[in-house]
Amino acid sequence: MSPKTIIEPFKIKMVEPIRMSTEEERLEYLELANFNPFLLNSDNVIIDLLTDSGTSAMSAKQWSKLMEGDESYAGSHSWMRMEREIKELTGYPFILPTHQGRAAERILYGHVGGAEKVFLSNTHFDTTRANIEFTGGKAIDIPIPENHEPDNLHPFKGNLDISKLEASIKEYAAENIGAVILTVTNNSGGGQPVSMDNARQVATICKEHGILFILDACRIAENSYFIRHREDGYGRTAYWQIAREMFRLADGAIMSAKKDGLVNMGGFLALKDEKLAEACSNLLIITEGFATYGGLTGRDMEAIAQGLQEVFDADYLRYRIKSTQYLGDRLHEIGVPLIRPIGGHAVYIDAKKLYPQIPMEHYPGQALVVELYKKGGIRAVEIGSVMFGKYDIKNQLIPAPMELVRLAIPRRVYTQSHADYIIEVFQDILADRENVSGYRITKEPEFLRHFSAWFEPV
Ligand SMILES: *Cc1c(COP(=O)(O)O)cnc(C)c1O
Numbered sequence: 414m415s416p417k418t419i420i421e422p423f424k425i426k427m428v429e430p431i432r433m434s435t436e437e438e439r440l441e442y443l444e445l446a447n448f449n450p451f452l453l454n455s456d457n458v459i460i461d462l463l464t465d466s467g468t469s470a471m472s473a474k475q476w477s478k479l480m481e482g483d484e485s486y487a488g489s490h491s492w493m494r495m496e497r498e499i500k501e502l503t504g505y506p507f508i509l510p511t512h513q514g515r516a517a518e519r520i521l522y523g524h525v526g527g528a529e530k531v532f533l534s535n536t537h538f539d540t541t542r543a544n545i546e547f548t549g550g551k552a553i554d555i556p557i558p559e560n561h562e563p564d565n566l567h568p569f570k571g572n573l574d575i576s577k578l579e580a581s582i583k584e585y586a587a588e589n590i591g592a593v594i595l596t597v598t599n600n601s602g603g604g605q606p607v608s609m610d611n612a613r614q615v616a617t618i619c620k621e622h623g624i625l626f627i628l629d630a631c632r633i634a635e636n637s638y639f640i641r642h643r644e645d646g647y648g649r650t651a652y653w654q655i656a657r658e659m660f661r662l663a664d665g666a667i668m669s670a671k672k673d674g675l676v677n678m679g680g681f682l683a684l685k686d687e688k689l690a691e692a693c694s695n696l697l698i699i700t701e702g703f704a705t706y707g708g709l710t711g712r713d714m715e716a717i718a719q720g721l722q723e724v725f726d727a728d729y730l731r732y733r734i735k736s737t738q739y740l741g742d743r744l745h746e747i748g749v750p751l752i753r754p755i756g757g758h759a760v761y762i763d764a765k766k767l768y769p770q771i772p773m774e775h776y777p778g779q780a781l782v783v784e785l786y787k788k789g790g791i792r793a794v795e796i797g798s799v800m801f802g803k804y805d806i807k808n809q810l811i812p813a814p815m816e817l818v819r820l821a822i823p824r825r826v827y828t829q830s831h832a833d834y835i836i837e838v839f840q841d842i843l844a845d846r847e848n849v850s851g852y853r854i855t856k857e858p859e860f861l862r863h864f865s866a867w868f869e870p871v
Contacts, residue, residue, distance in 0.1 A: 419735045421828055422728040426473060431459055439787055447867035448852055450782050450792045459790030460831055461823070465758045467513075467671035467678060468823035472723055475675070475716045482712025487703060491711035494718040495681075502653070502721060503660040505683040507690030509697050512708025514631060514669025515540040517682035519547075520696045521667065522591065524689070525625060526550040530591035533581050534629075535573035536560070536602035539800060541594065541629060543860050550591055555581065560602050561814050563752045563763050568643040569608040570754070571599030571636075573615055587622035596629040597636040597659065601796060603817070604632075604756025606639035609647070609659060616662040625689075628663040630656075631672040634724040635757035638734050653725040665689070672758070675720030675824060679713050729825075733757070737822050740832045749839050758821060764797065765816040767842075768849055773798050773812035775851025775871050781818045781842075784849060789838030794819050799854075800863040 434442075434457055446452035455461060461468070483489040496508045511517040518541055522532070526548030537545065537552045545552040555577040559567040573595060582590065595615055597607045612628075619626035637655035641647045647655055660666060664686065670679035682697075684690040694704050701707045706714070723729060734757055741755030750766035764777040771777040778795035785791040794800075797816035805811055820835070856867040 418829075419732055419739075421736075421825075422732050423472075423825060432456055433459065434790055436787060439790060443783060443786060447855070448779070448783055448870070449863075449866055449868055450786055450794070451864050453786070453792060455792075457790075458786075458792045460827065460835060461792045462759075462820040462835075463792045463794050465672060465821040465823050466669065467676075468826060469671075469675045469677065469720075470823070470825040471675065471677070471716060471720070472825075474723070475719045478715035478719045479712040482710060482715045484711040487705050489705060489711045489714070491714040491718075492705040495714040498718040498721050499681060499683055502657055503666055503683045504657065505660070505665065505685050507684045507687065507694075509682040509684075509690070509693055509704065510707030510709050510714065511680045511682060511697070511701055513671060513678060514629075514667055514680040515544060516701055516708060517667040517669075517680050518544040520693050520700070521627070521665070521682055522550070523548055524692050524696060525591045527591070529589055531581070531585045531589055532591045532594060533573075533578060534594040535571055535596055535599050535607060537594065538596060538600050538629065538631075539861060539863075541596075545591070547860070553581065554602075556599065556602050560599070560605065563750065563766070563815070566754055568754070569606050569611060569639070571597070571602055571605035571607040571756075572611040573607070575611070575614050575618070578615065578618055582618070582622055582624070587624055590622075590624050592625040592627045593619050594627045594629055595663070596631075598632045598639070598757045600631065600758075601801075603752040603761050604759045604819075605752075605754075606636045606643070606757065608644050609640050609655070610644065612659050612662050619664075625665070626663045628660060628666040630660070630666045630668040632758055633659065633668070634673040634730060635734065637725070638730045639757065651725070652727065652730055656725070670717045670720065673721075673724045674717050675724050676713065676716045679709055679717045681707070681717075733824065736829070736832065739829070740820070740822070740835060743832070743836045744839055747836065747840060748843060752817070760820045760822075761796070762793075762818040762820065763815070764795075764818050767846060768851075770847070771849070771851040773802075773816065774810050775853065776816075776868075777851060778816045778818045779852045779868060780849050783852070784842055784845075785818075785838065788841050788845075789835070791820075791835060791838055794821070795863060799866065 528549035530550040637652040665684040750763040752761040778797035801813035852868040
């Protein structure tokens, strides 16, 4: 019999202390932050699950690569290494480095977007939507209906609804569609994977209508893990090979290297079409930097080239997906309502079910992120009506389809005992669930309000 515990496949060489705090202290910090965890000082957070973006621990190899960074303005060998790595992985000839994912989004969607343009996606990530809407374009989410059913165990719940895609093309006409964007894994849709079959169907339809097909590839390694273990015909295909096959189906890709690039900063835009790449390259030079560094230093580019290799390592990916599942499965066992199956990078709690007494106008998800911090010093993010809610003409809230709270797991940062601590905090939260009430917004900006809005208890 082989041991069943899946251990972290790394040893710890350097440590970063966590400062402990009391519930009393945390109540004070919450008030200073206007009950928005984005406004907390990270020194006052015990376990930070706000995001898996840019929070990865780099490997010894990546740190050593930093020393090899070539900081030349043009033609740096670090750029050549990063470009070669991405070209091999994506198969696309044109690679544009950017300081992070949204810079690539702004460049691409700034160019193909505009007032009459419609974008269709399995689910637009918040910065994707904001960049499209900022150009006057319209971002429409068309995930499969199962995506909105928290208990539905569909193996590829991140898929795009193909019949809705066809209907939308009919409704808006192909020439008005800026792009179809497949987000893998589907971050805002529960971190759920997208099947190769779904990507293939999207590719076929886009080709037929001459529509640009873009992959939002932030978590394509994690998505490849699910394809290998859940989709017929991939059981023996290497993860890197699966990712490569998916890239080949699209016309281009955006990637925030802060996720599956295993680095703290960086991203890229990769394209097949020369004309489009040229137009984007002009925008890149105006706003990000010269075409051989974008917003990146030479050492950043070295770390990305190395990270893109490490992320496809079979031991790493197994640990990554299984440790997220460990947390999710235990929380499910103790009765925390959550989205199943557990996604790749995060566990999504169903706050509407946890706190049925809190109306949407009082943001049940916000109540849960406040409770998590208060009781355990855990920082999480609301993905519900704070993030995606809109107002109608009478200024009434149009709630998001789900009220979720995301526990995003930084890569290679926390161990199983941290997960066990989180589970214990949730036991407290369950015991106290009836005594919790909601929040109202007291101040908010026009775009991406969840980052900086202020709240007060109702
Ligand atoms: C993080 C993310 C982005 C934006 O990338 P940044 O590096 O944060 O700018 C875009 N799409 C998805 C799916 C993401 O998760």
